Amino acid sequence: MPPLWPRQPDRSDPDFRRFGDRLNFAFHVAVFCAGNSFLWFLAALKGWSDPRLAQLTTTWAIGVVVHGVYVFKIATYPGAVGTKALKKKELKETGYRLVSDVVKSEEVEVEDIDP
Numbered sequence: 001m002p003p004l005w006p007r008q009p010d011r012s013d014p015d016f017r018r019f020g021d022r023l024n025f026a027f028h029v030a031v032f033c034a035g036n037s038f039l040w041f042l043a044a045l046k047g048w049s050d051p052r053l054a055q056l057t058t059t060w061a062i063g064v065v066v067h068g069v070y071v072f073k074i075a076t077y078p079g080a081v082g083t084k085a086l087k088k089k090e091l092k093e094t095g096y097r098l099v100s101d102v103v104k105s106e107e108v109e110v111e112d113i114d115p
Helices: 014-046 051-074 088-094
Strands: 085-087 107-109
Antiparallel strands (some): 085 107
């Protein structure tokens, strides 16, 4: 079942941008796994001994790792839920709601819901 977005998707929305970047990374990993599995299966089936296949796999794996480091460590999404403390008013503007209204301070920490 596809994920439901709580509001109108907009690339200028930091939460949507963050979600999109992570989804693109997941797609990159899936294509890497499927593509390399297929190529190595063909190599084993046909008896290829071309060293370029190992170079391609290594280069592509490095690209996937760099992509992952960028998405999870380098990229910043100012205003995204889960990246900083938000004021109650800002939280209401994002479309999310508090589970409990028993908050004494004006700032609340919103936890990241990623698995």
